Amino acid sequence: MDSRESAALERRPQVMTSLESSYNRRPQCWQNISKTEWDSWQWQWRHRLFTADDIARAIDLAPDEIQAIREVAPIFSAAVSPHYVSLIRRELGLNCPIRMQCIPSLRELEQHRELSKDPLGEYRHAVTSCSFRRYPDRMLIYTTHECAMRCRHCTRRSRVGLKEQISNEAIADAIRHIRKNDNIRDVLISGGDPLSLDNRTIGWILTELRQIPHIDVIRLCTRMPCTLPQRLNDPELLDILKQNAPIYVNTQFNHPFEMTVESAAALENLRMAGCILGNQSVLLRGINDDGCTIEMLNRALLREGCRPYYLFLCDVAQGTHHFRTSIQCGLNIMQHLRGRVSGLAIPHFVIDLPDGYGKVDLCPSKVTATPDGTMHLCNWFGADVEYRDPE
Numbered sequence: 001m002d003s004r005e006s007a008a009l010e011r012r013p014q015v016m017t018s019l020e021s022s023y024n025r026r027p028q029c030w031q032n033i034s035k036t037e038w039d040s041w042q043w044q045w046r047h048r049l050f051t052a053d054d055i056a057r058a059i060d061l062a063p064d065e066i067q068a069i070r071e072v073a074p075i076f077s078a079a080v081s082p083h084y085v086s087l088i089r090r091e092l093g094l095n096c097p098i099r100m101q102c103i104p105s106l107r108e109l110e111q112h113r114e115l116s117k118d119p120l121g122e123y124r125h126a127v128t129s130c131s132f133r134r135y136p137d138r139m140l141i142y143t144t145h146e147c148a149m150r151c152r153h154c155t156r157r158s159r160v161g162l163k164e165q166i167s168n169e170a171i172a173d174a175i176r177h178i179r180k181n182d183n184i185r186d187v188l189i190s191g192g193d194p195l196s197l198d199n200r201t202i203g204w205i206l207t208e209l210r211q212i213p214h215i216d217v218i219r220l221c222t223r224m225p226c227t228l229p230q231r232l233n234d235p236e237l238l239d240i241l242k243q244n245a246p247i248y249v250n251t252q253f254n255h256p257f258e259m260t261v262e263s264a265a266a267l268e269n270l271r272m273a274g275c276i277l278g279n280q281s282v283l284l285r286g287i288n289d290d291g292c293t294i295e296m297l298n299r300a301l302l303r304e305g306c307r308p309y310y311l312f313l314c315d316v317a318q319g320t321h322h323f324r325t326s327i328q329c330g331l332n333i334m335q336h337l338r339g340r341v342s343g344l345a346i347p348h349f350v351i352d353l354p355d356g357y358g359k360v361d362l363c364p365s366k367v368t369a370t371p372d373g374t375m376h377l378c379n380w381f382g383a384d385v386e387y388r389d390p391e
């Protein structure tokens with residue numbers, strides 16, 4: 001082992017060895033709640049916090065946060081589950097990565113020319129009133145405006161939280177489009193969070209899609225394992241997923257503090273129901289924009305059987321400028337991961353281009369060629385290794 005390799009190994013972060021339960025972290029206002037109530041998704045759903053007064057019962061809000069909830073929430077709604085708000089680390093103040101993802105900030109009111117209400121150009125690629133098709137073989141069905149929480153960095157934040165609902169007729173129209181187009185092989189059920197729909201509607205959508213012979217892959221995008229993991233304690237829902245297996249479930253954990261006893265149980269329940277799990281993190285300034293944080297997160301995800309799939313550069317959604325990082329920041333993280341964790345824990349780092357131009361893979365450049373045909377490859381700890389292609 002050369003000295004640079006051993007120096008790199010010494011920089012490895014502490015690995016999280018045990019998980020905390022949100023129940024044990026619950027704020028004073030829920031001290032009398034039983035574990036059974038806490039583990040009930042219906043209880044968690046009913047007790048979500050929406051207003052400054054609601055949230056102030058659970059955590060101390062700074063004056064700026066109170067003002068932000070009042071001024072921002074009418075534009076980009078606010079909501080957080082008891083589970084998620086319990087994960088806030090008071091000792092980290094306003095810089096807590098959990099707090100930053102769920103409590104509105106006045107910075108969301110900043111206007112920037114490049115930001116958009118529809119950053120991925122989805123409505124330009126709409127094929128029915130609630131479905132978008134940006135690639136020939138894939139289609140996304142936007143099934144609901146509802147979510148357990150309103151993530152402050154959300155790409156679809158201009159729609160999430162809207163009061164009116166997507167009708168079953170609109171969803172049926174999207175399914176009819178899929179049935180008629182046999183070049184669609186892969187369907188993403190998205191929103192909002194599709195697990196906020198009732199079980200009957202989820203079962204109906206999955207069964208309809210499963211009966212279409214040309215559909216190879218059904219994906220379901222949900223942040224519920226992270227933001228309201230108790231939803232995955234519902235045996236009826238798990239049974240519906242199992243009957244339609246395999247469902248590829250893409251979830252979104254962005255920070256190791258989000259991996260709790262409850263989330264680990266949710267992921268296990270999904271795996272037991274035959275789901276194939278992947279995680280799509282969003283790279284967020286001040287939250288997870290360093291290699292050690294993403295390394296710890298990805299180790300925790302893999303331990304719970306959820307493969308890190310994507311690391312997304314934050315989309316150019318309105319009100320999210322303060323979360324955006326440079327591309328170089330993500331490249332540095334990818335450089336950090338290589339060699340420190342197995343390939344299983346290395347996601348694709350991608351930018352989903354504005355206006356619907358699709359995803360572009362981004363990776364640090366590792367190869368330089370010399371005029372004599374020798375290639376110079378840079379390994380994980382920075383050594384320059386010569387390599388020649390076959391004659």
Ligand code: SF4
Nearest residue numbers: 147150151154192223
């Ligand atoms: S759960 Fe997903 S769709 Fe809902 S607010 Fe969060 S990021 Fe947006």
